[in-house]
Amino acid sequence: MESIGIGIAGFGTVGSGVYKNLEKNGSLLRERTGASFSVRKVAVKNPGKKREVELPAGVVTPDWRDLVADPEIRVVVELMGGVEEPLQLFREAILAGKIVVTGNKALLAEHGHEIFQLANSKNVPLFYEAAVAGGIPIIQAVRHAFVGNRIESMQGILNGTSNYILTRMQDTGMDFAPALAEAQELGYAEADPALDINGWDAAHKAIILASLAYGKWIPSSQVYVQGIEGVTAYDIRFADMLGYKIKLIASIRAHEDGRIAVRVCPTLIPHEHVLASVSGVFNAIWLRGDVVGESLFYGRGAGQDPTSSSVIADLAQAAAVLGRGGNDRGFAAHDLYGDCLPMAESLSPYYLRLAVEDRPGVLAQIAGILANHDIGIASVMQSQGLIDGKLPLILMLxxxxHGKMQEALAEISSLRCVLAEPRLFHVEPTKKV
Amino acid sequence: MESIGIGIAGFGTVGSGVYKNLEKNGSLLRERTGASFSVRKVAVKNPGKKREVELPAGVVTPDWRDLVADPEIRVVVELMGGVEEPLQLFREAILAGKIVVTGNKALLAEHGHEIFQLANSKNVPLFYEAAVAGGIPIIQAVRHAFVGNRIESMQGILNGTSNYILTRMQDTGMDFAPALAEAQELGYAEADPALDINGWDAAHKAIILASLAYGKWIPSSQVYVQGIEGVTAYDIRFADMLGYKIKLIASIRAHEDGRIAVRVCPTLIPHEHVLASVSGVFNAIWLRGDVVGESLFYGRGAGQDPTSSSVIADLAQAAAVLGRGGNDRGFAAHDLYGDCLPMAESLSPYYLRLAVEDRPGVLAQIAGILANHDIGIASVMQSQGLIDGKLPLILMLxxxxHGKMQEALAEISSLRCVLAEPRLFHVEPTKKV
Structure with missing residues (x-):
């Protein structure tokens, strides 16, 4: 019975969860996989700090380099947070031939290309199931279960905080600010919720999913990201009347010409679509493969235990690789789809909410601009009654x-009868882009 | 670039789908995994028959033993259907050291114990993702993604035919017989739909899921199986009024004392539960692990392409094993949970529909019997108006x-005021059994 030395860098919520659950289910893991793990070192910023989970003497170190330097440590679990420090750890650990397991989505999204190049050149496997959607095994699914599929598209609810906020707005009619405050009170949103709210946490995860599906690391500068700050209680209500819920959707799609479109934005999803029923802090990923058809994965996207479950699954994979001598071809990077699709070229139906003057001729002006840009109107809804003296006008397009839409929007915004900043949201599921 | 010789036994819907999709996405698979496959032999019952997918000359054989005898065939894909013939194939292929991939749920449910004993003794890996829920990668999920979890329970919609029938009954108010006829017309139910309707197809899959979660092959005689033939349009309507949908649910649960309870039966699921939104021919599996929490997998449970997707994923796994020399410890069988829980001891809330005389004192008699058996009544609903001269009385318990419930039911059935066979359905999700 082989015991595998591991080092954990970072002992916050997830790090201590991994330690705790390895203790709890260690014998189960041993029976199932034949491997056991011994945590030889844990790197923490502040070794003197009192912790929820106690560590044996001699295990704690203030320096992650001690993990890399320990020849008995075969696997380093990186759960420090941040980007620069973990990047340095990855470089040194890979050069030292150690398998790295991580949940660091920002690191992989920003530096995945460099990291995987180095890891491939050294034949060192990396595992990162915890980096996307916590306890949902979407990375294994794309790498292994759907290996025989061209992935046509994925739409994910990848950020639990924003989904909680949108769900509360939907269920109670409350506006964005109080829903965010409630999420913070309940511990579902951090004191600084920026990355959750502005869409970038989901965008990092979308970049990782796209890399798995299409073998390309997309520069984050090419990803279109729109947060949920601009979603109002009115939008939620109007969308509901039209048969939709508003969700923050990360959308990854292969264009017919091979280019990939990746975007994260508030999106109208029809009530009857399974993604619309994903409530609260839950995450879900909807996937279309050319062989398997539609598939959905649903579960907890964050939290100590769900994320630990994924880290431990990765440790089991690392153990299997080590058990057969450390070499693993695995699922190789491939390059089938070519370049990224510029957002301006991506196609989508839209929801457009305007606040206009309540007088004849307004709709004609707006419809004229849309027609000039070849944008068809599917339906028009006028609210009963004014809001702040303005007439809400909702157009389903x-x-x-996207480029044409932005041009039309600029012209519409500049009309004298348009009294406030227009709200434009995508609608899914769409046909192929 | 290694090309792996494979043989396909059985060339019906799934067999020809595997062949077709290997042709279509072969280069993708090669780029991703480094492996390519060449189909050297296909065993069919009637070699002269005209087929949708044409095979090269020299590939077709009437005898699956030709596949086993061919030293160039490293993997045999068993898609023949039936049990006795495939069992013989498994025995001979394993003894010949060939990896076997199958989608045969009945075979594994009935003979899994023997087959895996033989395969383990010969160190031959077997793969069977296609045997449970078509394109949904639930077997990989339980074996790998949730390897660090004790599986507390799984509830699955594992039969698309019966889910289609129940969905149509729900959506249109039609009764069982016309819904079944419609499913047959659309090709969703076979000419002989017995195994789909009577719950046994789902039960075979439940036995396989239980074996993965708990390391035990449960004899099919110990599984409680109730089909959907007894579900009427009235039950669907009454359940709906109470806030539930009726689904054929395969339920697998670990008892606190370690024993496992496996049952398949029509079950009331609350409208707000994700499983209630699984409609038509789709399948889904709800899983609770002690670390990951709740998780759901959703997708197509049958059909040529979704099932092929799973077979091809298994072929990729087989290729990985062969690429590293053929030995694979994988996820070992374990034996943590002990014996199967007799159905009589399993706990559940219940829906009970009675047809009674419309006179005072009837409810008192029935409530008295339930009280004598310590069964509490959660709510009582009396329908407005008689059905066939009888008063429908619905009790949520x-x-x-289950044993106590059956005793009470026998007493209730024998009351003179009870005018027809009672209908008793389980309610999920329940607390721990």
């Missing part, structure tokens, strides 16, 4: 290119 | 042991 047929599929249009 | 608190959690009770």
């Amino acid at each position: 047929h599929q249009a290119r | 608190h959690q009770a042991r």
Whole structure:
């Protein structure tokens, strides 16, 4: 019975969860996989700090380099947070031939290309199931279960905080600010919720999913990201009347010409679609493969235990690799789809909410601009009654290119009868882009 | 670039789908995994028959033993259907050291114990993702992604035909017989739909899931199986009024004392539970692990392409094993949970529909019998108006042991005021059994 030395860098919520659950289910893991793990070192910023989970004497170190330097440590679990420090750890650990397991989505999204190049050149496997959607095994699914599929598209609810906020707005009619405050009180949003709210946490995860599906690391500068700060209680209500819920959707799609479109934005999802029923802090990923058809994965996207479950699954994979001598071809990077699709060229139906003057001729002006840009109107809804003296006008638009849509929107915004900043949201599921 | 010789036994819907999709996405698979496959032999019952997918000359054989005898065939894909013939194939292929991939749920449910004993003794890996829920990668999920979890329970919609019938009954109010006829017309139910309707197809899959979660092959004689033939349009309507949908649920649960309870039966699921939104021919599996919490997998449970996707994923796994020399410890069988829980001891809340005389004192008699058996009543609903001259009386019952429930039911059935066979359905999700 082989015991594998591991080092944990970072002992916050997830790090201590991994330690605790390895203790709890260690014998189960041993029976199932034949491997056991011994945590030889844990690197923490502040070794003197009192912790929820106690560590044996001699295990704690203030320096992650001690983990890399320990020849008995075969696997380093990186759960420090941040980007620069973990990047340095990855470089040194890979050069030292150690398998690295991580949940660090920002690191992989920003430096995945460099990290995997180095890891491939050294034949060192990396595992990162915890980096996308916590306890949902979407990375294993794309790498292994759907290996025989061209992935046509994925739409994910990848950020529990924003989904909680949107769910509360939907269920109670409350506006964004109080829903965010409630999420913070309940511990579902951090004191600084910026990355959750502005869409970038989900965007990092979308970049990782796209890399798995299409073998390319997409520069984050090419990803279109729109947060949920601009979603109002009115939008939620109007969307509901039209048969939709508003969700923060990360959308990854292969264009017919091979280019990939990745975007994260508030999106109208029809009530009857399974993604619309994903409530609260839960995450879900909807996937279409050319062989398997539609598939959905649903579960907890964050939290100590769900994330630990994924880290431990990765440790089991690392143990299997070590058990057969350390070499693993695995699922190789491939390059089938070519370049990233510029957002301006991506196609989507849209929801457009305007606040306009309540007088004849307004709709004609707006419809004229849309027609000039070849954008078709699917339906028009006028609210009963004014809001702040303005008439809400909601237009559901047929599929249009984002670039054309932005041009039309600029013209519409500059009309004298348009009294406030327009709200434009995508609608899914769409046809192929 | 290694090309792996494979043989396909059985060339019906799934067999020809595997062949077709290997052709279609072969280069993708090669780029991703480094392996390519060449189909050297296909065993069919009637070699002269005209087929949708054409095979090269020299590939077709009437005898699966030709596949086993061919030293260039490293993997045999068993998709023949039936049990006795495939069992013989498994025995001979394993003895010949060939990896076997199958989608045969009945075979594994009935003979899994023997087959895996033989395969383990010969160190031959077997793969069977296609045997449970078509394109949903639940077997990989339990074996790998949730390897660090004690599986507390799984509830699955594992039969698309019966889910289609129940969905149509729900959506249109039609009764069982016309819904079944419609499913047959659309090709969702076979000419002989017995195994789909009577619950046994789902039960075979439940036995396989239980074996993965708990390391035990449960004899099919110990599984409680109730089909959907007894579900009427009235039950669907009454359940709906109470806030539930009726689904054919395969339930697998670990008892606190370590024993496992496996049952398949029509079950009331609350409208707000994700499983209630699984409609038509789709399948889904709800899983609770002690670390990951709740998780759901959803997708197509049958059909040529989804099932092929799983077979091809298994072929990729087989290729990985062969690529590293053929030995694979994998996820070992374990034996943590002990014996199977007799159905009489299993706990569940219940839905009980009676047809009674419309006179005072009837409810008192029935409530008295339930009280004598310590079964609590959660709510009582009386329909407005008689059905066939009988008064429908629906009781939602608190959690009770199945044995006690059956005793009470026998007494209730024998009352003179009870005018027809009672309908008793389980309610999920329940607390721990």
